[in-house]
Amino acid sequence: MVLVISEEVRAAIDARRPVVALESTIIAHGLPRPRNLQVALELEDVVRQEGAVPATIAVLDGCPRVGLDKEQLERVANEDGIRKLGHRDLPLAVAAGVSGATTVSATAQLAALAGVRVFATGGLGGVHREWTVTQDESADLGLLARTRITVVCAGVKSILDVPATLQRLETLGVAVAGYRTDRFPGFYLSDSGHPVDWTLQSPEQVADVMRAQDTLDAAESALIVANPVPQEQQLDPGLHARVLADALRALEEQGITGQAVTPFLLDYLVRHTDGASLNANLAAVRGNVRLAARIAAAWTRR
Template identity: 85%
Template sequence: MLVVSDEVQTAVAERQPVVALESTIIAHGLPRPRNLQVAKELEAVVREEGAVPATIAVLDGRPHVGLDKEQLERVANEDGIRKLGHRDLPLAVATGASGATTVSATALLAARAGLRVFATGGLGGVHREWTVTQDESADLGLLARTRITVVCAGVKSILDVPATLERLETLGVAVAGYGTDRFPGFYLADSGHPVDWTLRAPGEIAEVMRAQDALDGPDAALIVANPVPRDEQLDPVLHARVLAEALAACEERGITGQAITPFLLDELVRRTEGASLEANLAAVRGNVRLGARIATAWAGR
């Protein structure tokens, strides 16, 4: 059922470095035609570092790990591409649907294909007003039972960051900052919250991965929190002002529950005149490059 491209199969069999990439940024995160340009750029970044990219999506009910040119274009340009979390995969397979994979679905399919490194933008997390809505991303639970290294820029600052870190601790998911003792805030290099562990080189991360296997403890992810470069982050003052205004607008308009997050994201893009999107892409590029270097160290090259 799982379709693994020939290139990815060969790389896994020969212990060459491979990096899993999600496809929601292609289908749902960016406007056309920039989405396809970014998809190609991210795969090129992986190749520049000597690794093999494995973009993941579901096409006509078949999960694909590694897309060819035509498949990548299809995800970017076809109308009706669904957004699939890991819970949606059986439904998509059974009904022959096509969809782009979120963090949770990408991590699951990557692990099933024997991949160990996954680079993305940011994780989902615990949402604001969790005590009322119980709204928490499915990413967290899936990562608590999937042994994969996820390179990300933390979680979006519109979420409840300290609650997310507490939840990851409760679930037994290890979190380390890359070259920092601060947890990044996706658009921002520093969310304002610390991390307990700092790793400073791809080889050091690979050693942690090997220690995970040697200890043979519960399957859980390793989160490598890689901050967006400070010269490419969203201006913190602008971010704070826009977020405060957007949260006030939520209260004024009675926007609650699951409607809050998409509203805040749209407001950030609109009120920063696209600067938040550029910070997002800067974070993704950095994560993909680091992911490729970690995969290379993991492969022992």
Template identity: 85%
Template sequence: MLVVSDEVQAALARRRPVVALESTIIAHGLPRPRNLRVALELEEAVREEGTVPATIAVLDGRPHVGLDKEQLERVAGEDGIRKLGHRDLPLAAATGASGATTVSATALLAARAGLRVFATGGLGGVHREWTATQDESADLGLLARTRITVVCAGVKSILDVAATLQRLETLGVAVAGYRTERFPGFYLADSGHPVDWTLRTPAEVAGVMRAQDALAGPESALVVANPVPEEQQLDPALHTRVLDEALRECDARGVTGQAVTPFLLDHLVRHTEGASLEANLAAVRGNVRLAARIAAAWARG
């Protein structure tokens, strides 16, 4: 059922580096037609590092690892493209649905195809007011049982970052800052929380990946938290003010459950005049290039 592109199959057979890319940012994270331009730009950035990109999506019920240009155009431009977490994959497969993959679905399908490195923007995590809602992203549980290295800019700043870090520790998911001792905050270079470990080169990250295998411990992920450059981050004062406004409006309107995250992110985009979106893209670009370099170091053995 899993369709791996010829290019990705050839790269894996020759032990060439491959980087998995999610498709939710294409279908649901950016306006048309910019979303397609960004999708092509991110794939090209991977190629510039001497690595093969593998954007992942489900088309007509079949999970694809590696998309051609026509398939990328479908994800970017077709109406009715669903947003699929890993729990949705059997339903999409059985009903012939098409969908963009979130972090959890992308990580699962990438690992099934034999990929080891995955680049994204920010992870999901524990939501604010967790004690009342018990709302937690499926990303966390999936990463606790999937051996993959995820390069990200931390977790989305609309979440409870401290609780998310605690949850990752409880689940046994390793977290390291890349050239930083502070956990990044998605739009922000520093979430206000420290990390216990810092890695400084792609070769060091690859060394941790090899140690994971040698120790034969639980099949959990390695999270490499790569901060957005400070000069490209969202202004911290603006971020705090607009997020506080968004949280109050969310509460006033009674927005709950899965609707909370898209509501808050949309509010941030509109009330920062697009600056939050530009910070998001800056983070993704940096993560994609770093992931490509880590994949290359991993492939060298």
């Protein structure tokens, strides 16, 4: 697999300047056109405003790329047939010469290969509801258990089994810390209803943990920094609970299973909250990207 790192990202890595990895699934599959491209450019601009270099990651014509120019971003946003790639799909996509947007697991893997230590996303995947029946668990968890990267996120998607996901992360040895909170955020919600054991108060503290991971020669696992969406920008908790309950009933009635579950539930929330869930999602992503850039800056000041 030939990994192509853009000149800008390569120069920043070589000069020990801050770099933030960004996934491309939100561009290709998470937002309607043309808003998807606008958001992609906005998120890269947020990284630059904080003095860091954005490294949006995707696979184009079978070539994994860390850092996209505007033309490449436009391809991901507008080209029909862009696939959704997890880390297991990367060898297949490379061999077949296809183009695809990277999920959390694929982005984390390619970022780590490129030497990028900090990654910002919206919410992680996790253990699905009724796991005892379906055995459905996101590939994000296993990949993060063996990849040394710091992931800034708004917790896990609230459509998942949050306590089971936290338990699974503990079992896998993945460190989780709340950012200025002792509560684990719930993606659209500031508080999922579950606590975290550790709280970090500043980008410098996060960077200290990253250094300690290296000094202790700890297992090659990720550090998850759970950054809640501001309360004033979260989805109304009552609305969230009501619509999610309706969505889960609709899921069962329509017999939807497997990989179709998550996109169905997310789309249901967008449609039945009049777009409020999407606004909360974007607010969370913007905050995560900004924090990730500040962490990357603190990490390079050593």
